[in-house]
Amino acid sequence: MAFSFLATFSEVVISQHESLDPNTCIAFIGGGNMARAIISGLLKQGHNSANILVCAPSQTTRHDLIDKFNVKVHQDNTAAVAFADVIIVAVKPFVVPVVCEQLSEVMQYDNRKLVISIAAGIKHATLRQKLHFSPKVICAMPNLPTAIGEGLTGLYAGPDTHANDIALAERLMRAVGETVWLKEESQMSTIVAAAGSSPAYLFLFLEAMEKAAIEQGLPPEIAAKAVLQSAMGAISMAMNSQHNLASLRHQVTSPKGTTEQAILAFQDGDLDELVASAMACATTRAKELSIG
Numbered sequence: 001m002a003f004s005f006l007a008t009f010s011e012v013v014i015s016q017h018e019s020l021d022p023n024t025c026i027a028f029i030g031g032g033n034m035a036r037a038i039i040s041g042l043l044k045q046g047h048n049s050a051n052i053l054v055c056a057p058s059q060t061t062r063h064d065l066i067d068k069f070n071v072k073v074h075q076d077n078t079a080a081v082a083f084a085d086v087i088i089v090a091v092k093p094f095v096v097p098v099v100c101e102q103l104s105e106v107m108q109y110d111n112r113k114l115v116i117s118i119a120a121g122i123k124h125a126t127l128r129q130k131l132h133f134s135p136k137v138i139c140a141m142p143n144l145p146t147a148i149g150e151g152l153t154g155l156y157a158g159p160d161t162h163a164n165d166i167a168l169a170e171r172l173m174r175a176v177g178e179t180v181w182l183k184e185e186s187q188m189s190t191i192v193a194a195a196g197s198s199p200a201y202l203f204l205f206l207e208a209m210e211k212a213a214i215e216q217g218l219p220p221e222i223a224a225k226a227v228l229q230s231a232m233g234a235i236s237m238a239m240n241s242q243h244n245l246a247s248l249r250h251q252v253t254s255p256k257g258t259t260e261q262a263i264l265a266f267q268d269g270d271l272d273e274l275v276a277s278a279m280a281c282a283t284t285r286a287k288e289l290s291i292g
Contacts, residue, residue: 020171022048027080029099030091031056031065031073034118037147038088039069041176044149053083081106081113086172089117093289096122100130108132114165116140116172120192121289124158124185135160138169141191142176144199151177154191156184189290193282201278206231 026042028035031054043049052071056062062073072083077099080087089099096119107113114136117127127137135158142153153173157166166181173179182188206227213223238248253259 018167018171020045020047020175022046023051024086024168024172025051025053025084026172027053027055027084027087029055029077029080029087029089029103030095031058031061032090033144034142034146035088035090036065036068037144037151038090038118038142038176039065039071040147041149041151043069045175047175053080055080077102078106081110084113086114086116086168089115089119091119093119093121095119097126097130100127104131104134107134111136114138114168116169118142120196120286123290124156128158135162136165137161138165139185139188140169140173141188141196142173143195143197146173146176149176152195153177153179154182154188154195155179156182156188189283189286190279192286193279197282201275202231 020042024047026047028039035054039052039054042052049070050072052069053074054062054065054071055074055077056065057075059075062075065071065073074080074083081103087103089096091099096117100115103115111134115127115131115134116138118140120141122139124137124139127139128134131137137158138161139156140153141155142151145151146153151173153176155169155173157169170179170181180191182191209227210220210223213226214220218226234248238245241248243251249263253263
């Protein structure tokens with residue numbers, strides 16, 4: 001049974017509140033920042049570290065992963081096939097085709113494994129081709145807050161992807177945050193700009209606020225606390241409110257008050273245009289990096 005309307009199916013999975021089976025064996029090809037973020041999130045949710053394998057060529061990386069997460073490690077990428085129910089390809093985009101060819105040599109004898117690529121710009125068709133046209137392939141774009149279970153992952157699967165594989169990918173990524181399923185693969189570049197890269201935008205904005213508060217006389221520790229706690233409170237309000245962001249902003253902005261003056265300064269600097277330009281740059285670069 002395959003689903004063409006992935007957003008609808010995602011809603012069904014969410015409504016069932018299915019959690020990831022802690023006995024699910026997950027292998028990561030690559031032990032970089034995003035792989036570590038997902039591993040950290042999984043362990044915080046109670047996943048058994050004995051059921052996580054990381055394949056990495058560097059002995060230093062492997063030792064560090066053992067020390068930090070107590071997971072299994074291996075230098076050979078093909079070890080993932082024998083070990084895992086799900087293989088997460090978490091290497092640089094230009095390495096993905098090579099990794100897929102390595103996996104396909106072994107997977108031709110065992111095609112039950114679900115492969116999830118979290119490499120930006122690698123097209124679904126390219127992955128399938130390199131994996132001998134396996135339908136068990138899903139593209140994902142998680143962001144860094146997966147490390148604390150607060151991530152957002154955009155996912156895309158082909159129309160012939162089996163419902164069980166979609167459900168497994170959904171449960172895995174929901175263990176470390178929220179998910180959105182994309183009906184068009186072309187939307188993945190925008191997910192990179194809106195979610196994958198956006199934590200850095202927010203850090204930059206908060207950093208600028210913190211600097212300004214210090215320049216105006218607040219001690220650094222008070223400036224940091226004021227900015228971070230206010231940001232966390234604002235986001236919590238937005239997440240739990242029935243009002244949209246514009247309405248919430250208007251509620252805080254009294255006519256001729258202090259907030260209005262700050263908002264006017266942002267608008268005079270054309271903040272909307274600047275943000276749109278920055279996100280367009282991120283989207284364009286994601287398309288430029290696309291392989292396949």
